[in-house]
Amino acid sequence: MNGPLLLTLIWVIPFVVALASLPVRHDDHQRIKMLSLAGTLVNLVLVIVLTLQFIDVAAISKVATEASLSQFHFVHKVAWFKIMNIEYNIGVDAISVLMMLLTAIVIFCGVLASWNVKEQAKEFFILLNVLVAGVYGVFISIDLFTFFLFYEIAVLPMYLLIGLWGTGKKEYAAMKLTLMLVAGSAFILAGILALYFESGLNTFDLQLLSQVRFSDSFQYWVFPIIFLGFGVLGAIFPFHTWSPDGHASAPTAVSMLHAGVLMKLGGYGCLRVAMYLLPEGAHMWMTFFLVLVTINVLYGAFGAIRQTDLKYITAYSSVSHCGLVLFGFTAMTFTGLKGGVLQMISHGLMTALFFCLIGMIYGRTHTRTVSEMGGLMKVMPFLSVAFVVVGFAGLGLPSLSGFVAEANVFVGSFANPATINRVCTILAVLSIVVTAVYVLRTVNSLVNGPIPFCFKELTDASLLEKVPVTILLFCLFGMGILPGWIIDLVNGAVHPIYNNLMR
């Protein structure tokens, strides 16, 4: 199929599904769920087709990648708003294709995992689809305006998704999350406008802007603005506080999507906008952000040790692992950038599975407190084994996806000869040990030991629930055992960004 058309279809389909759900009767939950499932399935197929096409195209243009400054394929431009020469300008590189693949997998599993939503299911799935449409939109945009527009669309439905269907202190968490992310995008907006006017090109086109060499004094203040703006969504310290509350209160599918994909938008934006367009600014500020991100990695890990609620543990581990994404970027080496991208994918799969499993376990035990559980291996072996595996992925066991990504991140970071990089790398590596502590402790008290009386009658996962878990497990192993094709793709996409950084 024609590439640009495919890209447009991918974000339009969720919107269409959302619109098609509108006339469905309010209590006809089955139909709404089937509609969403069908939509996400079609999307998954389309994204796989896109990936295959992309691999073909990338293989042809591989020779050129080392020196090239632009890596986008399937580019298509349509004038949109004449008023500031805003264009609907789409195209993908390997990073966005992989992120779209991740999104498609996670949302497909997410819809399956939220099959048990009973209250106001119609609104739930409509909002979920709008959110996903926004996420796809971000990944295909090359025009900064459209990029920002989709970014906001992806952030806002979260408020109601958490506020209405969440648990615990959901209203507080929803408000906190929304406001912090929107405040982040306030900085992004200013940054984008500054880039637009300072370049003098009268365009929001990323590719054209990346060729401009902005003055150093301009980069000096605009880089941190954009980096922090996106960093908020990437849970950069000290703006990570929305993440534990938000993820802990969100319903299962939303946690999966948010921690799995949406947080990656932050890292993606940092790389794609801040570092790609403002390389000199990146050099000026990297040490500062390196320190912040190291705090992220350690603080998240130590925070997870202190928690007793399963979702909070995972949320804090997300802060730590998302920190590793940015940690890879701040290394400013080729391997580091690559590692960051890999970590985005790996963490997306891993954390989605984590939240998915927690949702299923919570649906049975009705508690998320680790100390109240035990011996689950006896009553729900499937879920327990999956939990153990994903725990191992989290602590970076080889043959699982986490290892590939983390190895690249740490190698890349240590490859930067600056002392501060070396020191921070050593500190950050320590987080693996801490991660091992909380993961093993949690897994141990969850699946082993005597089983509380009240849990004796619990059942294992139903067939419907096994599907998403199996898919995600398969992906985790797939990426861990056969990472070659992903790394090849990522290499091609990181080259132009790296070349720009080193110009």
Next chain:
Amino acid sequence: MILLLLPDLLILLLAAFILAFDLYKGKDASGSTVTFHASWVGLMVIFFILLNLPYDEQALYLGSYQVTGTSLLFKQVFVLSALFTVLLSGPYFTPGGNYRGVLRYRSEFLFIILLCTFGMFTVVSSTDLLTLFIGMELATIPLYILSGYQKEDRLSVEASTKYIIMGSLSTGLLLFGYSFLYGCAGSLTFEAIGAACAANPDEPLLKLGVLFVLAAIGFKLTLFPFHMWAPDVYDGAPSPVTAFISVSSKAVAIAFLLILVYGPLAAMHSYLQPILLVLAAATMTVGNLGALKQKRLRRFMAYSSIAQAGYIIMAMAGDAKSAYSSIIFYLFVYAAANYAIFFILSIIGRNGEERLSGLRGMGKGNPVLAAVLMLTLFSLGGIPPLAGFMGKFLLFAAAAEQGYYAMVVFAALNSTISLYYYLLLVKEAYIAQPASNRQTLTLDPIQKTSLALLTFAMVFVGILPVFSSSILAIVQ
């Protein structure tokens, strides 16, 4: 060419017809809805005529009444605003239509609205300070009457009194400022004042005069520190009047300022820029912080519109083209969102006071209405893909073009604060648990159609580029 003057003449005719009809019918007409239907049909006709006028031509009448493309755009805003006010006022004049009690003398109400709109037409057509002044007074004095229209209600009377006192003060300041301008230029025409400004932009008396004019218009535009009257007046006045004040009166004040700043005072723009930016920053902050704790929705809307005025003024730091295009575009967007909110207020106002708690349970009981409310609030908050986002983006861009990036950050953060209180309304509608004995909300056909139209506008103006580019084309 009389064609360009047609809307102005028609609106006067319509006003005259309504007053005459009322006088002719006498007491029999008290329950009649003829004038109501005549006004909204008439306003619609005028709007369609406005749409079909040639926007690339301009004409000067009697040496002091000028019609240009931009003034026609402003007239569109005013006519639309009057139209929706008329439609909005329906239930307030029918017994049982509103919790606060029935309003009487419908024809006079409509007449005053139309007359007021004509005053606004005059403001945007003026070429000298005198016409500008007369237009502004004609646009303001009727509002004093309207805000006291709920005669038995103490709050309404208080609102009217407060508005008169504040309004008179502002008129006084305006005339005082004019006297300095006149003193410097020796004439009241924009041309002469423009020449005087260009010849000597650092003249202290000129600056003083401009400051007084700014202060005077600050009252009308609810700029900090002249915004204090707004919450009381908005709260006390009947809801349709509040809606009219919040849109039309604000729009005319902005038009007034635009005409002066980019017309006769263009040479002083670099002197005005910092003043306008400081005013904008203070105004949006005050509005946003004030709105946080409001439970009465009309008061809430007062603060929200104060904040919106701040964003709008910010764009006046930009050059003429981007300021005009972004501000006019935003006025349409803002008007649509504000009227949508006031229609929802009129719907919940049937069963009880127009308070935050009236929204409770809307998400379950009236999902469509709740969705409209949410879209409207998101549009006000500037969330894509709604029109409000594009509007704010253009306003911010106008300031950013001149290099005021810090101001853009500040305004965007402010708009995050505003999102907080807009979300509070969403939360009340969707998440808060309603009381069990809650009455269901009913909509009459006019409310349904209007809300549908407004929602349609909010969604499509943000997505389709045709609106913004046609405004840009006209402004150029």
